[in-house]
Amino acid sequence: MTEKAKPHGFVTRVIHWLAAGLLAFGYLKGLDNVSQLADPGLMQLEIFYALGLGALFAIRLIWTKTFAGATRLPSEAPAWEHRVSRAVHFGLYACVFGIVLSGLGIALAFSVPALSGFALSAMVFLHEAFLNLLPAFLLTHIAGALWHKIIRRDGVLESMTGTLGRPA
Numbered sequence: 001m002t003e004k005a006k007p008h009g010f011v012t013r014v015i016h017w018l019a020a021g022l023l024a025f026g027y028l029k030g031l032d033n034v035s036q037l038a039d040p041g042l043m044q045l046e047i048f049y050a051l052g053l054g055a056l057f058a059i060r061l062i063w064t065k066t067f068a069g070a071t072r073l074p075s076e077a078p079a080w081e082h083r084v085s086r087a088v089h090f091g092l093y094a095c096v097f098g099i100v101l102s103g104l105g106i107a108l109a110f111s112v113p114a115l116s117g118f119a120l121s122a123m124v125f126l127h128e129a130f131l132n133l134l135p136a137f138l139l140t141h142i143a144g145a146l147w148h149k150i151i152r153r154d155g156v157l158e159s160m161t162g163t164l165g166r167p168a
């Protein structure tokens with residue numbers, strides 16, 4: 001394959017790596033159990049963080065779909081690469097929105113006594129399910145980036161990282 005992928009723009013790259021950092025923070029700070037939400041400061045931080053992460057991913061989705069373009073996969077790449085890339089990007093977004101919405105669902109169910117039974121347990125279950133699924137999509141995403149770097153050598157990895165000072 002000879003065509004080199006066109007680089008992603010500055011805004012898409014900043015959002016991509018900022019979102020990666022924010023998600024890593026979320027996994028590092030994860031709560032141990034529901035009773036920790038009795039601390040009002042922690043509850044506020046969780047809600048603020050979830051709204052920020054959700055807004056960043058929503059803005060990013062609109063930005064890439066409407067203005068900047070979601071993928072730099074060369075058009076002549078095999079159909080299976082296009083399919084896997086679309087499926088993995090969809091899975092990444094679905095998991096992040098799932099984590100955010102179930103987190104907000106936990107906050108609501110914890111605060112409303114009538115929801116503190118089944119609804120709260122269901123939201124915690126969903127929260128953990130999405131939290132466990134996201135790393136599988138991320139590993140596939142990173143493996144895909146390395147596939148393009150090592151096997152295809154088509155500049156798709158560099159479209160998001162830049163060439164770090166080396167010639168393209």
Ligand code: HEM
Pocket residue numbers: 023026027028029030031032033034035037046047049050053099100102103104105106107124127128131
């Ligand atoms: C309103 C927002 C949120 C609330 C109220 C909330 C609440 C909770 C609660 C109660 C738990 C413990 C579940 C249990 O009992 O095992 C938990 C676990 C966790 N949450 Fe959230 N969460 C929120 C948003 C987020 C977001 C946006 C992330 C992003 C990554 C996140 C990451 C985690 C992680 C990594 C764990 C640990 C899971 C585990 O060890 O199994 N949370 N969360």
Ligand code: HEM
Pocket residue numbers: 012016019020023060061064070071072073085089092093096138141142145156157158159160161
């Ligand atoms: C070492 C870590 C990572 C590497 C090497 C990496 C690499 C890349 C590359 C090369 C692209 C461009 C693909 C294309 O143009 O088709 C991309 C896009 C994308 N990446 Fe990552 N990525 C990493 C981490 C993450 C993380 C943590 C997320 C969080 C969910 C993520 C979500 C996405 C999404 C959704 C896209 C599609 C474009 C967009 O909507 O911004 N990536 N990534």
